[in-house]
Amino acid sequence: MNVTERPPRGGPRRVTVVLDAVTKVYGRGEGQVRALDQVSLGLPEGSFTAVMGPSGSGKSTLMHCAAGLDAPTSGQVTLVGRPLAGLSEDALTELRRDQVAFVFQSYNLVPTLTVTQNVALPMILSGRAPDLRRVEQAIARVGLAERAAHHPGQLSGGQQQRVALARAIATGAAVLFADEPTGALDTVTAAHILGLLRAAARDTGQTIMMTTHDPVAASYADQAVFLVDGRIADRIEHPTAEAVAGRLTRLAPPRLAVR
Numbered sequence: 285m286n287v288t289e290r291p292p293r294g295g296p297r298r299v300t301v302v303l304d305a306v307t308k309v310y311g312r313g314e315g316q317v318r319a320l321d322q323v324s325l326g327l328p329e330g331s332f333t334a335v336m337g338p339s340g341s342g343k344s345t346l347m348h349c350a351a352g353l354d355a356p357t358s359g360q361v362t363l364v365g366r367p368l369a370g371l372s373e374d375a376l377t378e379l380r381r382d383q384v385a386f387v388f389q390s391y392n393l394v395p396t397l398t399v400t401q402n403v404a405l406p407m408i409l410s411g412r413a414p415d416l417r418r419v420e421q422a423i424a425r426v427g428l429a430e431r432a433a434h435h436p437g438q439l440s441g442g443q444q445q446r447v448a449l450a451r452a453i454a455t456g457a458a459v460l461f462a463d464e465p466t467g468a469l470d471t472v473t474a475a476h477i478l479g480l481l482r483a484a485a486r487d488t489g490q491t492i493m494m495t496t497h498d499p500v501a502a503s504y505a506d507q508a509v510f511l512v513d514g515r516i517a518d519r520i521e522h523p524t525a526e527a528v529a530g531r532l533t534r535l536a537p538p539r540l541a542v543r
């Protein structure tokens with residue numbers, strides 16, 4: 285893998301996430317499913333990648349392997365320069381805690397905690413004193429400074445997702461994995477969240493991998509990667525929604541509807 289594969293701003297950018305011939309097989313015998321098949325992919329620091337493909341094509345599996353939540357059957361994943369295969373369970377947990385953040389479709393906020401407390405939670409759980417300035421900055425960045433003392437139940441879906449995003453930004457993690465982050469949101473709110481994700485990549489240098497079924501969401505990314513049957517079937521740099529929709533129609537088997 286070429287580690288300087290993108291034109292840099294002021295110097296070569298390191299590749300934060302590297303998947304090298306990653307294969308993931310679930311089950312055995314006749315029930316065996318090859319969810320990923322020899323997938324190689326490099327995500328440069330500060331890049332924003334959309335992973336697309338029909339239902340069951342391996343998007344979640346790819347994300348779980350890239351984040352060190354699931355071990356590949358064969359192949360290598362390297363996160364922030366550390367090959368995951370060689371790490372002990374403790375070292376892997378520590379690496380995930382310090383370098384990886386998640387945003388999910390379902391927000392995953394703690395209802396009994398305020399916005400500030402939710403954003404500070406990963407720091408508290410990792411045994412560190414929460415950096416309140418950083419927490420406040422992240423909340424301000426997503427435009428919720430005036431809601432810092434509110435609870436998730438007092439916020440709209442889009443506002444809750446902004447809290448989840450602030451939580452991911454505040455950790456300072458090198459890589460942010462977003463699993464269908466706008467799947468439950470209307471188009472205007474989704475556009476706001478996607479703009480914030482793009483800004484996080486551009487301004488804070490976080491590397492973002494997002495799964496999505498939505499061509500418009502993918503158009504916010506620097507590149508769209510298309511999975512079909514666990515393989516990378518195509519890739520578009522600087523994708524437009526039209527180009528992505530066209531590629532999905534061509535790549536998806538006719539019997540499968542692309543959600």
Ligand SMILES: Nc1ncnc2c1ncn2[C@@H]1O[C@H](COP(=O)(O)OP(=O)(O)OP(=O)(O)O)[C@@H](O)[C@H]1O
Nearest residue numbers: 310311317319337338339340341342343344345346
């Ligand atoms: N724990 C598991 N055990 C067995 N098979 C699994 C497991 N997890 C996923 N699979 C299978 O692996 C394949 C890829 O699944 P994956 O969830 O990665 O797809 P996806 O593209 O994220 O789908 P969707 O868009 O529907 O969320 C599917 O055939 C799925 O049934």
